[in-house]
């Protein structure tokens with residue numbers, strides 16, 4: 001029998017290698033986005049995803065060798081130039097395969113811009129917590145996580161911020177990553 005839990009743990013361990021001070025992105029930064037979290041939001045689209053969900057809307061973001069490298073300092077400057085944003089959302093690709101870079105940016109927008117921070121992940125909260133390490137450190141810097149892979153047979157277009165019924169909107173306790181509420 002296939003052990004999906006072990007497969008997920010192996011996949012999250014395969015971090016994308018980027019030089020210190022850089023992050024790999026799949027698209028330009030967005031602002032004033034209203035479909036990836038509460039309020040007006042900046043969105044950072046990361047490159048690289050090991051999950052390969054059937055029906056994924058962004059398969060061009062899977063390739064670890066694709067996308068483009070950007071300096072984290074330049075990302076911070078651009079984010080600081082956006083006005084009237086409630087927060088930043090990390091979308092993919094899979095943000096948790098670049099957890100160190102994502103955490104540095106998350107900490108910057110929280111401390112310097114006063115924004116909240118959300119992330120999508122094809123991994124569940126349980127997998128990220130069990131895996132620990134850099135992925136868990138990034139989780140602890142979030143206010144909300146939308147978790148789980150996209151499952152085509154469970155697709156539901158009426159769900160807020162989610163594509164399939166298995167995915168959850170988890171409000172988290174900042175600093176611990178503990179789940180406060182589940183939608």
Ligand code: SF4
Nearest residue numbers: 049052053056093122
């Ligand atoms: S986790 Fe997200 S980006 Fe990755 S394959 Fe699934 S839907 Fe696509």
